[in-house]
Amino acid sequence: MPALTEAIHSQYDSLLILDFGSQYSHLITRRCRELNVYCEMLPCTQKMADLDWTPKGIILSGSPYSVYDDGAPRVDPAVFEAGVPVLGICYGLQEIAWCHGGKVDPHDRREYGRADVQVVRTGDERMDRLFRDEADSVPVWMSHGDQLSKCPDNFQVIARTDSAPFAAIAHTSKPIFGIQFHAEVTHSPRGKELFSAFVDICGAQRNWTMSTFIDKEIARIREMVGPRDRVLGAISGGVDSSVAAKLMHAAIGERFHAVMVDNGVLRAGEAKQVDEMLNKHLGVNVTIVDASELFLSRLEGVEDPEKKRKIIGNTFINVFEEEAAKLEAAAEEEEAKAKAEGKEQEAKGKYEFLLQGTLYPDVIESISFKGPSATIKTHHNVGGLLENMKMKLIEPLRELFKDEVRELGKLLGIPAHLVGRHPFPGPGLAIRILGPVTRGQVAILQAADAIYIEEIRRAGHYDKISQAFAVLLPVRAVGVQGDKRTYDQVIALRAAQTTDFMTATWYDFPHQFLSHVSNRITNEVAGINRVVLDISSKPPATIEWL
16 A cells, blocks of 8 residues: 555645755745645655656755855756756755856845845746736845855846845746745745746646545545554544544544553543543544553653653553554454354454554654754654554654644534644653653643643633643742742743744733733642743744753
8 A cells, every 4th residue: 555645646736845954944835735735845865766756846945055065955956857847945046056057155244034026027928927926026035145146047037136136037948946035934925926826837736625635545544454454543632633533433433443541741631531522522432541650650760852752652652552452352352252152243353553643744853854954853653653563553644734634623523622722742741841750740730731721711812822831840949938938840831823833933921811820820839939931933942842
């Protein structure tokens, strides 16, 4: 059975994004998908001869490098001979120019921020079509220290600024374009229109929608799993695993069994809520396994976040494989009993597959490309799994972004209040405790986080925020409580706004709200005497602290 990406490429026109290490590379993918065109990001070192699918177009991302540096990332020259349209963004434009004999030099000053590009009409429809829907002046966002000083042969200028005479170029006979600005960021208000023009240049069908994805993915799952094998579902209670569970149940029905592992680092009352949600609202069979002692014993004394993630990922697999064995043994016992009683019963298959709600951002942040991009952090469900695990992974959401998953959930009939839940990481509160994980520390964070979320809901902020949570810091501060000196721990509050979870801004709460939450936490949670607010955006920070 072909992998998910192979199945997608056989059914949808796809664009290829080559990543040169820009912090904005993932936004290019999002912008194209917003136009209902599937696209996939691969490292800039990807060889066209090794690609087992044919893209309708190729986009070269920006980069922190300079094209004239020794060891600068280079694109496979075959990209320009592939016979498909190519668009270079920032470094991508410079790489196009460099490969075609142009000249790139350091600019006398770094150009960062808003700029107005002046569109240059060449009179040739082939070159002018990238800016087909634009006025003569287009507001854009620049972020570069290098720029073209000589346009390569067979290219013409199609846009310029006062300080960037080659702000956009086009090949005179091939569909190769380059832009110096970042059309993928929201600061370029006409960026979507430019990508729309490029999609049309590529001739790509705009048929990537969650409604078409459902039927095709269900068919793929049925072919992959077969008529008898069963699937065990790793359920955390978050949106991703819940949507994956509903999709799997729609595909194979009772042959899917969800398992919720209480790893000792869940939110307060989480296991009970998940049990009710899946059974009552989604009609999915679920078993709750209390493995808190096992997880906490393995996490004892561990502070390094990467070690925490790997320990949790490995332990999850241990528990799931043990649970699969128990379920299979129970099924065999049931079959034997039916046979002894002379009743006919269809033999049930084994649990060959493990379902996970892995998303595309998890994959991007966990796997270091063999190019300039670096691993940000390992996700427990991507880079923290046992190499010799017995079950085969099945990840139907692996190519999707969070907003696509929410749309998918709604189409599957999951209630809005469940689809709209804030994400909760698989490693749970273990990665929100900056320091050793103990039952006492977990209890403190559970209490503080419950107060925070309760007040967010009560004040009507919850649906305006993408993700909110409390973090227990590994520091102590002096305080005064009940006329006594205290030396207790600190809670940090985090609230982020984002659409794709690749970039995010912090949510600006009213001061009165923050004061109220701080008072409740310091008054009601023993061991906390100070509350701080995290006002970091992503980047430079990530949404989670670990």
